[in-house]
Amino acid sequence: MCPQPRIRGAFFGGGLLPISYQPSAVSYQVRARVVDNPNMESLTELRVRYAETDAMGIVHHATYPVWMELGRSDFLRELGQSYAEWEARGVRLVVNEIRVRFRSPARYDELVQVRTSLLEPGRRRVVFGYRIERDGVLLAEGESVHLVAGSDNRARVLPDDLLTLIQRP
Amino acid sequence: MCPQPRIRGAFFGGGLLPISYQPSAVSYQVRARVVDNPNMESLTELRVRYAETDAMGIVHHATYPVWMELGRSDFLRELGQSYAEWEARGVRLVVNEIRVRFRSPARYDELVQVRTSLLEPGRRRVVFGYRIERDGVLLAEGESVHLVAGSDNRARVLPDDLLTLIQRP
Amino acid sequence: MCPQPRIRGAFFGGGLLPISYQPSAVSYQVRARVVDNPNMESLTELRVRYAETDAMGIVHHATYPVWMELGRSDFLRELGQSYAEWEARGVRLVVNEIRVRFRSPARYDELVQVRTSLLEPGRRRVVFGYRIERDGVLLAEGESVHLVAGSDNRARVLPDDLLTLIQRP
Amino acid sequence: MCPQPRIRGAFFGGGLLPISYQPSAVSYQVRARVVDNPNMESLTELRVRYAETDAMGIVHHATYPVWMELGRSDFLRELGQSYAEWEARGVRLVVNEIRVRFRSPARYDELVQVRTSLLEPGRRRVVFGYRIERDGVLLAEGESVHLVAGSDNRARVLPDDLLTLIQRP
Incomplete structure (x- = not known):
């Protein structure tokens, strides 16, 4: 039996508020840490925006790299x-390559899940993998290849602590 | 003393998951209904995407209408x-006019709140108002004016039940 | 009677380049009219991208501020x-406000014209006006208000030569 | 020696239209080279929009699939x-896969050329290839794989005349 992890992350939401709304009442914090595991994966849930759709009535394919970046951002x-x-x-992950394979379309207002994992946690090159789903249905999968660079966009190696961090999972 | 409302809405989040992740464990549902109030407002929280920034290092101004639409979508x-x-x-709210006044820039990875309210809940014309904030700091405010139309994009009036719905707040 | 000017500007194009290419097939000249008017106006022609449409089958409204910026960029x-x-x-025109009024929808692959003019060429505040058309049919009109700032995003005044430049028309 | 062809295609442009306009100032011709090659290639030239840049000061990587689509659109x-x-x-080219390899960054206001060719002109599957350049410097290269579908998004084969058309080059 596996333990059921709660999810760590920032949650984004919407809701009706009365005039007497008190910001202190709102808590978007979700506490959970997943530690003892060799293969971590982050989960980002998002709602499809109307602006992300196109005239075919589905999410435009160039939206997926944006969602992948969102997933990678949450992962880190x-x-x-x-x-x-x-x-x-002064450490950048410059995008060197992206690949996306589309399996099933997404539509306006749907809740979509981006599952991000680290395929190759190198010192000079980092590769992320993504599975984009809607309630278990695979919508797309992809990878992004990144080269480590400094603020001047020249190649550099990852600082040791960041390398340790990404190699930990 | 004001009651502390919980927020109704879909929450979007991210988190690391172990290999043994069980989807059934995840719950993004947040239940709350705010009823007895003459002036409702919906709250949408989002995290700034890298793709939404521009070469000035801040969120590009054309991103705000997209956020406003997201807020309006949550409101409804x-x-x-x-x-x-x-x-x-077969009922559409065709965008007839948008106005945005920018007050303070937003940056990558910040959590931003969109507060949406209904300024004019008409039968043929609906106006929404928006306040976009970061932890109480006003980033932008705006309005969107919509004309009610059918699937053929021709003007029509709102069905009675939808009119009642939007005039309720 | 006005002379028929050719248009000064950057032209963006596409074409098949076979060995057997026949130049006589070319027929994509940009047309422009210069009215008897002391004010200058720039003309930007663009082709609607699929990614700019949405599930309503028309260009998403948040695309228009991007086109306006393109027009303003060509104008300068x-x-x-x-x-x-x-x-x-070190001189920036920070966007302070945008307004767009939508009149008629645009669709994928259409050729759209953005007419940009300078409504208020101030030392601290610059206002541009836009008319977006498709072959004479008004699609949208709008304005963008800008504050003059330095690279540090703090308010400053325009250098004299740039002020002279924008006040020339 | 190849003849210097003018380019067939849609030209997008901008220009100031004063009364005193001097046509002699025009100098924005699109240059193109036709190599000794049996394969056709289309050329799309575009100017980088501010909205396409990100906080790294360069064009955001998710912009490239949009440019590739623009190139493919011009090609057809x-x-x-x-x-x-x-x-x-009732014939659609549904995007099944995209790949982009990034070689050198592009920046605001630069003129960028998209060279599109047809790598695989199949009856059920069509593959396009892209080279994105700035004056001969390779910025990115990529491919898009498409499945032929009907208006109902179900797989179908290309009509004979369209198959003949794309297999002609």
Whole structure:
């Protein structure tokens, strides 16, 4: 029997609020840490925006790399250091290649899940894998290949602590 | 003393999952209904995507109408009938005008709140208002004016039940 | 009677390049009219991208601010100094407000014209106006209000030569 | 020695239209080279939009699939029947897979060329190839794989005349 992990992450939501709304009442924090596991995966749930659809009535294919980036961003934050922090330290993951295979269309207002994992946690090259689903139905899968670079966009190696961080899972 | 409302809405999130992840364990449902109030407002929280920024290092201004639409979409869903359901019934809110006033920039990875309200719930014309904030700091405010139309994009009036719905707040 | 001017500007194009190419087939000239008017106006012609449409089968409304920016960008370049050059000099036109009124929808693959003019060429505040058309049919009109800022995004005044430039028309 | 062909295609442009306009100032001709090659290639030139850049100061990678689609769209139009016409006939090229390899960044206001060719002109499956350049410098290359479908998004075969059309080059 596997334990049921709660999910760590920022949750994005919507709701009707009365005039007497008190911000302090709202809590988007979800606490959960998943530790003892060799193969971690992050989960990002998003709702399809009207602007993401096209005249075929489905989500435009160029939207998926944006969702993958969102998933990768959540993955790194959950790992312990957000990509915004990476950037502030002068470490960039420059996109070198993207591949997406489309399996089933998504539509406006649907809830979509992006599952992100780290396929290759290298010192100079990092590869992420993605599965995009709607309630268990595979919509698309893809990979993004990144080269490690500095703020000057020149190749560099990952700092040891970040390498340790991404190799931990 | 004001009551502390819980928020009704779909929450979007991210988190690391172990290999043994069981989807049944995840619940993004947040239940709350806010009823007895003359002035309702919906709250949508989102995380700024890298793709939404521009070379000035801030969120590109054309992103805000997309966020406003997201807020409007949540507003209607929370009211009781999603815009996807409106469309399925042959009722459209065609965008007739948008206005956005920018007050403070947003940046990658920040959590942003969109507060949506209904300024004019008419039978032929519906106006929404928006306040976009980051933890209480006003980033932008705007309005969108919509004309009621059918699936053929011709003007029509709102069905009575939808009119009652939007005039309820 | 006005002379029929050719248009100054950057032209974007596409074409098949076979060995047997026949130039006589070319028939995509940009047409433009210069009215008897002291004010200058720039003309940007673009072809609607599939990615710019939405599930209603028409161009998504958040696309229009992007087209307006494209028009404004062409306007400044044609005036004599591109906005890229402005930025390199540490001068930015921060977007303070946008307004768009939608009149008629645009669809995939249509050729659309953006007519940009300068409504208010101030030292601290610059306002552009836009008419977006398809072969004379008005699709949308709008304005963008900009505040002059430096690379640090703090308010500043326009350098004299740029002020002279924008006040020339 | 190849003849210097003018380019067939839709040209997109901008220009100031003063009364005192001087046509002699025009100097934005699109250049193109036709190599000694039996395969056709279409050329689409576009100017980088500010909205297409991101906080790294370069064009966001999810913009490239949009440019590839623009190139593919020009390719089909130049071949003799636009994709809008395909759609009107109930024939769709559903995107099944995209791959992009990024070689060098593009920046705001640069002129970029998209060279599109047909790698696999099948009856059920069509593959396009793309080279995205800036004045001869390779920015990215990619492919898009498409399955032929009807208006109902179900698989079908290409009508004979369209098959003949795409197999002609």
